[in-house]
Amino acid sequence: MSPRVTGAVARRVLRQLRRDPRTLVLILGVPCLLEFLLQQLFGRHSSVFQHIGAPLLGLFPFIAMFLVTSITMLRERTSGTLERLMTLPLAKLDLLAGYGIAFALVAVVQATLVSVLAFGLLGLEVTGPEWLVVVLAVANAVLGSTLGLFVSAFAETEFQAVQFMPAVVFPQLLLCGLFVARDEMAGWLRAVSALLPLTYAYDALVHAAADTLGARFALDVAVVLGCIALALALGAATLRRRTD
Amino acid sequence: MDAIRVERLRVVRGGKVVLPDLSCEVPGGAVTGLLGPSGSGKTTLLRAIVGVQRVAGGVIDVLGERAGSAPLRARVGYMTQAPSVYGDLTVHENLRFFAGVLGAPRDAVSTAIEDVSLTDFADRVVNRLSGGQRARVSLATALLGAPDLLVLDEPTVGLDPLLRRDLWELFHRIADRGATLLVSSHVMDEADRCDGLLLLREGRLLARATPAELRARTGEEQLDEAFLRLVEAEG
Numbered sequence A: 001m002s003p004r005v006t007g008a009v010a011r012r013v014l015r016q017l018r019r020d021p022r023t024l025v026l027i028l029g030v031p032c033l034l035e036f037l038l039q040q041l042f043g044r045h046s047s048v049f050q051h052i053g054a055p056l057l058g059l060f061p062f063i064a065m066f067l068v069t070s071i072t073m074l075r076e077r078t079s080g081t082l083e084r085l086m087t088l089p090l091a092k093l094d095l096l097a098g099y100g101i102a103f104a105l106v107a108v109v110q111a112t113l114v115s116v117l118a119f120g121l122l123g124l125e126v127t128g129p130e131w132l133v134v135v136l137a138v139a140n141a142v143l144g145s146t147l148g149l150f151v152s153a154f155a156e157t158e159f160q161a162v163q164f165m166p167a168v169v170f171p172q173l174l175l176c177g178l179f180v181a182r183d184e185m186a187g188w189l190r191a192v193s194a195l196l197p198l199t200y201a202y203d204a205l206v207h208a209a210a211d212t213l214g215a216r217f218a219l220d221v222a223v224v225l226g227c228i229a230l231a232l233a234l235g236a237a238t239l240r241r242r243t244d
Numbered sequence B: 001m002d003a004i005r006v007e008r009l010r011v012v013r014g015g016k017v018v019l020p021d022l023s024c025e026v027p028g029g030a031v032t033g034l035l036g037p038s039g040s041g042k043t044t045l046l047r048a049i050v051g052v053q054r055v056a057g058g059v060i061d062v063l064g065e066r067a068g069s070a071p072l073r074a075r076v077g078y079m080t081q082a083p084s085v086y087g088d089l090t091v092h093e094n095l096r097f098f099a100g101v102l103g104a105p106r107d108a109v110s111t112a113i114e115d116v117s118l119t120d121f122a123d124r125v126v127n128r129l130s131g132g133q134r135a136r137v138s139l140a141t142a143l144l145g146a147p148d149l150l151v152l153d154e155p156t157v158g159l160d161p162l163l164r165r166d167l168w169e170l171f172h173r174i175a176d177r178g179a180t181l182l183v184s185s186h187v188m189d190e191a192d193r194c195d196g197l198l199l200l201r202e203g204r205l206l207a208r209a210t211p212a213e214l215r216a217r218t219g220e221e222q223l224d225e226a227f228l229r230l231v232e233a234e235g
Helices: A003-018 A021-042 A047-078 A081-086 A092-121 A130-154 A158-175 A187-193 A197-210 A215-238 B042-050 B070-074 B091-102 B106-115 B131-143 B161-176 B188-193 B211-218 B223-234
Strands: B002-013 B016-027 B031-035 B057-062 B076-079 B149-153 B180-185 B196-201 B204-209
Touching: A003 A021, A003 A092, A003 B091, A021 A047, A021 A092, A047 A081, A047 A092, A047 A130, A047 A158, A047 A197, A092 A130, A092 A215, A130 A158, A130 A197, A130 A215, A158 A187, A158 A197, A197 A215, B002 B042, B002 B180, B016 B042, B016 B057, B016 B180, B016 B196, B016 B204, B031 B042, B031 B161, B031 B188, B042 B057, B042 B076, B042 B149, B042 B180, B076 B131, B091 B106, B091 B131, B106 B131, B131 B149, B131 B161, B149 B161, B161 B180, B161 B188, B180 B188, B188 B211, B188 B223, B196 B211, B196 B223, B204 B211, B204 B223, B211 B223
Parallel strands: B031 B180, B031 B196, B076 B149, B149 B180
Antiparallel strands: B002 B016, B002 B057, B196 B204
């Protein structure tokens, strides 16, 4: 692995995004719109908005980056550029880390924008430090990116890749504790949710917002980081230098 | 000195034997043409040489190393048959990315763009270029980093005769600097521009000869006629 090559990949991915301003506007604008709708729907001082406003802010980047990365990587696989890259002095981790860094940077902008809107204008209040919510949002973006890289190996068309979004992301959103607290779930659902990375990402955000940064929070963060590493390893395994 | 030595290469793709048992050599410092009709296994052989093709048997040595091994990745330039560049980036941005991966110097980018006569299009987004221009962007990325071996899969398809002549002159200039070129084509009128030829048909090596030897052996002046004679002689 080399910083030069990783940097070249990250710059190239960012440059491609810049060539696609419509996608960029959607990535940055849609979370802001959703956060605004949430506030309007429940009201500025409602407990619903105050409870899920912050965790949702931290989960948007996960969803967006999962989708964007899986499709960008799929394009790389189907356009022949991946095969071309595999003939170059580029480590698989250079490619994956390059993607991860590029989308993490986009996530920094995305999470900062939504935070400024939510904490500044929409009246969202958290007990814990606001910057920690943003940091967790970026970590979730990297998690989404690495998962997206991995699942892109199982799609043959962009149409299929888009369908992975509801298939992989929605069950995790439903079971992470956002809609029904995990304590109130049926036993088997709680068991399933314990296996899903988003459960820990969500829990970390709840603890960060409530300023309850204890052992449980540390475990959540460790699991999220572990899942990033695991998804990277799985993603690297799907990149083959030799194919049929 | 042979730059490439292929010994008893066997490739099976999707249950179909593409190369049953192929052996051949490619001399260093020259332009070798890999000719044969489409479907003869040219691309498969080239992919095996650059190390991206899964092979079922045999050995390929490239520049003294095993094909596809890590030290070769900086020394071998590969142009795929379908242009493998980023359509949403400009010519210059594409080249800069590949140069960054290779660690090629900055001026290598403009030299490569000049070599393929795309200087006037350097700031154009690749998707807005013609097919032939796109292929030349792909070729330019293969030229970066002054590789010791250039493997080019049909680099001149669909180009106008003037441009084709320019590119073949470029290939020979590169070979004169000591590099080895292996260039595939399915049109026999390009054979005359090569120092040596490998003729491939249905995954088998029909002949290895210079254009002059091929004419002498078959008694045909036209190289595509000569190819026909060889096929007939095989039965």
